[in-house]
């Protein structure tokens with residue numbers, strides 16, 4: 001083994017040790033908030049929950065399989081949702097965002113023309129909390145990308161689909 005390779009392996013190893021320590025520290029600090037997170041091996045879903053499971057390689061492929069009532073959490077310019085409408089015509093579209101006026105005029109035209117579109121302006125997790133439980137068929141979370149932001153949206157979404 002060359003000296004160069006040995007040096008690289010040693011460097012990666014020391015980074016991994018730091019990562020393990022950081023994970024351990026995170027787990028100790030946030031255990032009450034995020035029980036089970038990064039705590040041992042991930043839970044594997046029960047076999048019956050995987051019966052109709054499919055692996056799709058990106059979000060554009062996922063669009064082809066979106067039925068029923070769809071929520072997009074974080075809409076921004078409306079680029080993704082108009083693609084969803086073009087491809088899969090969901091029965092209902094519910095858009096959650098702080099702002100409605102970021103939607104591009106051409107996307108707005110399309111959304112207005114589609115008809116079955118509702119807007120929820122304000123904090124996404126707060127507005128999602130007001131929705132009836134088990135309402136949605138699909139919830140696409142793409143708003144605040146921080147850990148806490150995604151967590152808050154996710155904690156609401158799991159009750160609503």
Ligand SMILES: C[S@@+](CC[C@H](N)C(=O)[O-])C[C@H]1O[C@@H](n2cnc3c(N)ncnc32)[C@H](O)[C@@H]1O
Nearest residue numbers: 074075076079080097098122123124142143144
């Ligand atoms: C990544 S963009 C969404 C992009 C869009 N899904 C797409 O693919 O075209 C994130 C959007 O989430 C919104 N956002 C971020 N945090 C939010 C929050 N807590 N509540 C509501 N909207 C939020 C922002 O205003 C922004 O428009």
